[in-house]
Amino acid sequence: MKRQKRDRLERAQSQGYKAGINGRSQEACPYTQTDARSFWLGGWRDAREDKHTGLYK
Template sequence: MKRQKRDRLERAQSQGYKAGVNGRSMENCPYQQADARSYWLGGWRDARSDVQSGLYK
């Protein structure tokens, strides 16, 4: 049985979230395509709001 690859946009959002939790700048977004970039930035924003609310230290 073959393993299914994760959706690219889901992966972009996940990587953006990890970058936001680790304190990376939004300027470090590795994606150039508009759709993947918006998912990455969305994940980054979610992570930054979680950090500011005290979920992460």
């Protein structure tokens, strides 16, 4: 049975979240396509918000 790969946009959002939690800049986004870039930045913004509200230290 083959494993199904995650959606590329979901993966971009997840990587953006990880980058935001680790304190990386939004300019560190590796995507140039507008769809993937917007998902990456969305994840990055979610992580920054979570970090500022005290979810992560």
